[in-house]
Amino acid sequence: MAERKPIASAPKDGSKVTIMWTDGDGVVNESVGQYRDGGWWVYTDSNTQKKVDPTSWRPASGDDDEQQ
Structure with a gap:
């Protein structure tokens, strides 16, 4: 699993990431x-979106640089 990073360093280009x-x-x-x-x-839920104030992020599942 990728290490969490400060939210300030998260991509703001519309890509999906995992946020806390x-x-x-x-x-x-x-x-x-x-x-x-x-x-x-x-x-x-599947129909409801919410604006949140995250504290950290990591690449979304499947986007990790870890390969086996």
């Missing part, structure tokens, strides 16, 4: 998200 964010109840979540429209967005 905290919800309103203080629960830490890890979701695939993307930067667009001036912020980070994740799907909370």
